[in-house]
Amino acid sequence: MKIPRYKQLHQQLKADILAGHYEEGNLLPSENTLSAKHSMTRMMVRQALSALEQEGYIARRQGKGSIVCAHHPALGLLSFRGFSEVVGETEYSATSQFLSKPQIAEWNEDFFFDLSENERQVGCIAVERLRQVDNQPVMLEYTYLPNLDIPGFCQKPWVEGSLFRTLYQHYQLEITSVDQRIRALAAKAKIATQLNLEAGTPILHIHRKYSTSRHGYFVYSSLYCNTEHYAISTTIK
Template identity: 35%
Template sequence: MPLASKIPAYRIVYETIRTRIQDESFQQGTLLPSEHDLCVLYHVTRPTIRKALDALVHEGYIKKHQGKGSVVMGVPKGIGILSITGTTSAIGQHNLKTRIIVKPEVRTWTSAFSFSLTEHEKELGCIYMERLRYVNDNPVFYDITMIPNLNLPRFTSRSFENKSLFDILRKHYQIQIMGGEQQIMAHGADKTLQKYFRVPKDHPVLQLNRRMETNRVNFYVYSQVFCNTDDYVLYGRF
């Protein structure tokens, strides 16, 4: 498991606290150790701690109150596709199953959904894959992912069955999703979606076109996600 050589301290603090909230060693409703105590715990200064906490606040893991402390809110509920990088981390792997519709394969491309591509991206081609994802055995997400075909050895042969795409990118290729932009719209299900979601013609479906930025400059991951919101709604913080 190759690790990035130099991970900033605030990032490590962020990951650590986030993990401890996820595994409930910091319990929902309780107060986080004070910023001063966290300084001692992680051997960093307060600005570093605060930078880590800022990210946790923004993602909804904690809520701060001046004079009181930081309240642990727990893992953001719902399906946090709007604010979290992937669906896996938001709803937990227990409930999420993945069926590969199109295995990762190299394709040519001239555009990525509604996003335009640079000449360099067009030349490279892309790794294309389609997945259908089940929440509690109900098909809820149908997503198409396109990644520029740039030096990702063995990528197409990897298994994505029950793993998060973003986990694989991070662990094996040191690629982290830093943020991105997305378009959201509602429209009627086409034949493909009718088939996979088992819904009638023109059944309302949510669509997201996403362009995700990574820690590699000019390396973007594109995805188009269709979502059946009959039983599960998307959730996000802002």
């Protein structure tokens, strides 16, 4: 399959940065210069630069241009798209391991978001997964779905290993937005072991409440993120 031209430029610029042709603090050539040099539109150039920024190779500053950063690979995991989709857009390999397969459970009394009376009554389906990038554990994820109008969910194989695709294909449930709360904490022993860290290592803890295309139906996640090898990022436009 032919690689899109903006991805070709993205890969070339990244290779140049890694080879030291552009050092930390250097400016990349302007959009106009790159457009003329590679015979492509400025829109394509911007796509390539956006991908570099998302991965942490450059910082784009209005009025200055694209500045090369100290290389610390970044993953756009603060967006509300699925883990596999986000990592799949990079050169990294994403894998997921079920630590606890989907099972019907009761909500915790001190659940991290307020629940409706109906949600409390129907209980939840709980899932525990370890998410890895290039065999490095980067996220421990606890997900909770109200046990309502998703018949057979615990028995269905997931579509391409994706929760979001499974919800959409089998139940016409589409994720539309997310409310997330982020804080730093020291990893407790159990979490640290799963993330291959020393107990007490700083990690990010994210609570999420996903809105869906079905009124009143929400999906909840508690995420523990290991940022030792990959920064956790997002792009705001």
